[in-house]
Amino acid sequence: MSKTRKKKIVVVDDEQLIGTALHEALLHWQFDAKVYHDGVQAMSDLKNEPCDIVLTDVRMPNLTGMDILEKVKESAPETGVIMMTAYGTVDSAVEAMKKGAYDYITKPFSLDEIKICIDRYFKSKDLEEENQTLKQALQDKYSLESFVGQNAKILEMFKSLEIAFESDASVFISSENGTGKELIASAIHYNSPRKAKPFLKINCASIPENLFESQLFGHEKGAFTGATRTLKGVFEEADDGTLLLDEITEMPTHLQAKFLRVLQEGEFTRVGSNQTIKTDVRIIATSNGDVNKAIEEGRFRQDLFFRLNVISVAIPPLRERKDDIPLLCKHFVEKYSEKYSKSIVGIDKDALKQIQSYDWPGNVRELENLIQRSVLSCKDSTEIGLEHIQNHFPEATLLSDRESKSLLSHDISIEEMEKKLIETTLKRHNNHKTRTAEILGVTLKTLRNKIVQYGFEKKNN
Ligand SMILES: Nc1ncnc2c1ncn2[C@@H]1O[C@H](COP(=O)(O)OP(=O)(O)OP(=O)(O)O)[C@@H](O)[C@H]1O
Ligand SMILES: [Mg+2]
Known part of the structure; x- marks a missing residue:
C-alpha cells in the first residue's frame, strides 16, 4: 500500500460515545476514519471499501466482534483487526488473537493507548512489507538466471x-x-x-x-x-x-x-x-x-x-564447458564494474584466448576472482588485456601463449617450430615425458630422441 495515502480505520462499537470520541481522535491523528454502531452495516460497506484497520468492540448485538473478525480475515486478510473489550470479556479477546486479531485493548482505555496500538500495527506492517521486499530480492538473486x-x-x-x-x-x-x-x-x-x-x-x-x-x-x-x-x-x-x-x-x-x-x-x-x-x-x-x-x-x-x-x-567442471567462458567473463566484468563503480568495456581478444586456453582447476570461483582483480587493476573505460591477467597463470601456460604469438609473428622453420612446441609442452606438464609424448602424438622414444637432438637434455640423462 502506498505510504502517502491516508490510512483508513473503521471503528465498530454499539456505544455511541466511544464511537464519537474515537472518530474525532482518529481524524485528529490524520487518519481517514469511519464509525459504525452496527456490525452488519460495517461489513456490508467494508466489502466495497476496504480499510487498513478495523477497531471493533467484542460484545455487540447482531454481529459480535468475533463474527466481524472472522469475516474480515476471510474477505480481507490484509486488514488488521484490533479488539476493544470490556474487563469481563478479555478471554474472548485472547481467543480472538488466536484467530488472527492483531491485538486487544481493555476498556476503559485512554486515547494514548489506542494510538500506541495503531502505530505499533503499522510499524509491524511496514516491517513485514520490508521483509517481503528483501525476500523477493533474495529470490531474484538466487533465481536460475x-x-x-x-x-x-x-x-x-x-x-x-x-x-x-x-x-x-x-x-x-x-x-x-x-x-x-x-x-x-x-x-x-x-x-x-x-x-x-x-x-x-x-x-x-x-x-x-x-x-x-x-x-x-x-x-x-x-x-x-x-x-x-x-x-x-x-x-x-x-x-x-x-x-x-x-x-x-x-x-x-x-x-x-x-x-x-x-x-x-x-x-x-x-x-x-x-x-x-x-x-x-x-x-x-x-x-x-x-x-x-x-x-x-x-x-x-x-x-x-x-x-x-x-x-x-x-x-x-569449467574445463568441460569452455564455450561458457565468454559469457561468464562478461557477467563478472559487469558485476565487478558495477561493484567498483567502473566502466570496464570488456576483455580483449588475446586475454580471452589466454583465459580460454587454461584448465581452471578452481572452476568458476577462480575465474570470478581473476576478473574481479582485473577489473580493479584495469583503467576506467578500457578493456582488460593480457597485462591484467598475466600473473594469474602458471609460467608454462603463459609461455605457450607468448611463444605461439612470437612464433607466428615471423617466419620460422618447421624444425624451430617443433623445438618450441616440445619445449613448451614439456614445461607445461612439469617435464612429464610420457604425458608430453601422448599429447604431441609421438612415442616416448621419439620424444627422448628429440629432447637430445634439441639439446634440452644430454643423452641417458
Ligand atoms: N554458472 C555460474 N554463473 C555465475 N556465477 C557462478 C556460476 N558458478 C559459480 N559462480 C560463482 O562462483 C563462486 C563460487 O560458487 P559456489 O560457492 O556456488 O561454488 P561451490 O561449488 O559451492 O564451491 P565449493 O565447492 O568451494 O563450496 C560464487 O561467487 C558464485 O556466485
Ligand atoms: Mg559451496
Missing part, C-alpha cells in the same frame, strides 16, 4: 532442476570446488514451495567432530562440559525450510546412522535429552569428491547416500 551458462550439459542440468524445484525430495549435488553448488542449492530453495522458510547451510568438513551432533540436533543445558545453555541445532532452526549440508561425506561415521534415522522418521532428540522433536526439513547435500570411493572405503554409508541422492545434480 543468476547461474550463467548455455553449454549443452548445463541446459541438461537445468532440466533436472525443474524437477527439484517442484519436488520436496532430497537433492545430491556433486561437482568440483567452485562450480556453483551453493548457487544451485540456493536456486532450488528459493524456487521451491519452501522459499519463504529458512535456508540454512553448514559445511560438514569444518565442524569439529565433538561438536557435530550438537550443531545438527542441538543440546540441552549441561549436556556436556561447556554446554552452558540450551541450544537449537540446524535441524530445528531449519524447520519447514531447507538445509544445505556441504561436503556430506565428511560427516563422522557414527553420526550418519542417526542422521539417516532423522531423515526417515522426521524426528530427533537434542543431545542430553530424551524428548523427541518433530522436524520437516528438506536436505540438499553436496560433495566435491568421489562419493563412491568414500562408500567403498567405508567412510560414508551407502544407504544414506541412496536416501540423499533422490534427485542428483552434477555440475560439469
Whole structure:
C-alpha cells in the first residue's frame, strides 16, 4: 500500500460515545476514519471499501466482534483487526488473537493507548512489507538466471532442476570446488514451495567432530562440559525450510546412522535429552569428491547416500564447458564494474584466448576472482588485456601463449617450430615425458630422441 495515502480505520462499537470520541481522535491523528454502531452495516460497506484497520468492540448485538473478525480475515486478510473489550470479556479477546486479531485493548482505555496500538500495527506492517521486499530480492538473486551458462550439459542440468524445484525430495549435488553448488542449492530453495522458510547451510568438513551432533540436533543445558545453555541445532532452526549440508561425506561415521534415522522418521532428540522433536526439513547435500570411493572405503554409508541422492545434480567442471567462458567473463566484468563503480568495456581478444586456453582447476570461483582483480587493476573505460591477467597463470601456460604469438609473428622453420612446441609442452606438464609424448602424438622414444637432438637434455640423462 502506498505510504502517502491516508490510512483508513473503521471503528465498530454499539456505544455511541466511544464511537464519537474515537472518530474525532482518529481524524485528529490524520487518519481517514469511519464509525459504525452496527456490525452488519460495517461489513456490508467494508466489502466495497476496504480499510487498513478495523477497531471493533467484542460484545455487540447482531454481529459480535468475533463474527466481524472472522469475516474480515476471510474477505480481507490484509486488514488488521484490533479488539476493544470490556474487563469481563478479555478471554474472548485472547481467543480472538488466536484467530488472527492483531491485538486487544481493555476498556476503559485512554486515547494514548489506542494510538500506541495503531502505530505499533503499522510499524509491524511496514516491517513485514520490508521483509517481503528483501525476500523477493533474495529470490531474484538466487533465481536460475543468476547461474550463467548455455553449454549443452548445463541446459541438461537445468532440466533436472525443474524437477527439484517442484519436488520436496532430497537433492545430491556433486561437482568440483567452485562450480556453483551453493548457487544451485540456493536456486532450488528459493524456487521451491519452501522459499519463504529458512535456508540454512553448514559445511560438514569444518565442524569439529565433538561438536557435530550438537550443531545438527542441538543440546540441552549441561549436556556436556561447556554446554552452558540450551541450544537449537540446524535441524530445528531449519524447520519447514531447507538445509544445505556441504561436503556430506565428511560427516563422522557414527553420526550418519542417526542422521539417516532423522531423515526417515522426521524426528530427533537434542543431545542430553530424551524428548523427541518433530522436524520437516528438506536436505540438499553436496560433495566435491568421489562419493563412491568414500562408500567403498567405508567412510560414508551407502544407504544414506541412496536416501540423499533422490534427485542428483552434477555440475560439469569449467574445463568441460569452455564455450561458457565468454559469457561468464562478461557477467563478472559487469558485476565487478558495477561493484567498483567502473566502466570496464570488456576483455580483449588475446586475454580471452589466454583465459580460454587454461584448465581452471578452481572452476568458476577462480575465474570470478581473476576478473574481479582485473577489473580493479584495469583503467576506467578500457578493456582488460593480457597485462591484467598475466600473473594469474602458471609460467608454462603463459609461455605457450607468448611463444605461439612470437612464433607466428615471423617466419620460422618447421624444425624451430617443433623445438618450441616440445619445449613448451614439456614445461607445461612439469617435464612429464610420457604425458608430453601422448599429447604431441609421438612415442616416448621419439620424444627422448628429440629432447637430445634439441639439446634440452644430454643423452641417458
Ligand atoms: N554458472 C555460474 N554463473 C555465475 N556465477 C557462478 C556460476 N558458478 C559459480 N559462480 C560463482 O562462483 C563462486 C563460487 O560458487 P559456489 O560457492 O556456488 O561454488 P561451490 O561449488 O559451492 O564451491 P565449493 O565447492 O568451494 O563450496 C560464487 O561467487 C558464485 O556466485
Ligand atoms: Mg559451496
